[in-house]
Amino acid sequence: MNHPDSRIPADASAPVETLYVGKWLSLRKRGRWEFAERNNPGGAVIILAVTPEDKVLFVEQYRVSILKNTIEMPAGLVGDLHAHADEDPLLAAGRELEEETGYRCQRLEFVHEGPSSSGMSTEMITFVRAWGLEKVGPGGGDETENIVVHEVPRKEAGHWLFARAAEGYSIDPKLFAGLWFIEHTGIDLPG
Numbered sequence: 560m561n562h563p564d565s566r567i568p569a570d571a572s573a574p575v576e577t578l579y580v581g582k583w584l585s586l587r588k589r590g591r592w593e594f595a596e597r598n599n600p601g602g603a604v605i606i607l608a609v610t611p612e613d614k615v616l617f618v619e620q621y622r623v624s625i626l627k628n629t630i631e632m633p634a635g636l637v638g639d640l641h642a643h644a645d646e647d648p649l650l651a652a653g654r655e656l657e658e659e660t661g662y663r664c665q666r667l668e669f670v671h672e673g674p675s676s677s678g679m680s681t682e683m684i685t686f687v688r689a690w691g692l693e694k695v696g697p698g699g700g701d702e703t704e705n706i707v708v709h710e711v712p713r714k715e716a717g718h719w720l721f722a723r724a725a726e727g728y729s730i731d732p733k734l735f736a737g738l739w740f741i742e743h744t745g746i747d748l749p750g
Contacts, residue, residue, distance in 0.1 A: 595680045601637025602683040604652040605733060607670065607741050608633060608662060610692050614710040615741065616660050621705070622729070629729040630720060632737050633659040652687035660708050661698030665691030670740050686737065688744050713741070
């Protein structure tokens with residue numbers, strides 16, 4: 560078996576060139592490799608949220624980059640607001656959960672972190688489990704968003720997602736990892 564270091568491309572240590580800088584993303588190049596980089600250093604969070612009625616929270620929104628309505632789990636950028644520049648992923652998760660779904664939670668738990676698309680981006684995504692949900696508002700996102708909240712019985716979530724795909728929605732594949740994490744992380748205790 561080859562040593563892992565022997566599989567590192569020769570240009571992996573080349574200096575990084577900046578090809579473009581936008582408000583939220585930058586396009587970089589290292590050797591022959593081009594990749595996107597988030598301009599907020601905190602990455603993103605995906606919130607795994609199940610209501611007291613055992614319903615998984617999904618959000619629907621139109622994504623201009625793919626020109627489709629998507630079904631996702633509540634999510635957002637860490638440190639994207641000036642007042643939250645040094646934000647912790649758990650704080651971002653609580654903020655995004657309430658903003659997008661109208662639910663507040665009693666407790667947040669780190670589950671897993673990994674790349675969103677390791678061949679294309681430096682962005683890291685943190686999965687966070689929200690416990691003890693309570694409905695406190697309408698949700699729907701901030702003034703720049705038009706989010707529809709879906710509460711789907713946990714046992715029907717996979718079938719529901721495939722039914723939405725058959726209707727033409729784009730289904731974020733990370734949802735299936737999220738459903739697995741929901742089934743394999745702790746037990747939500749009442750109160």
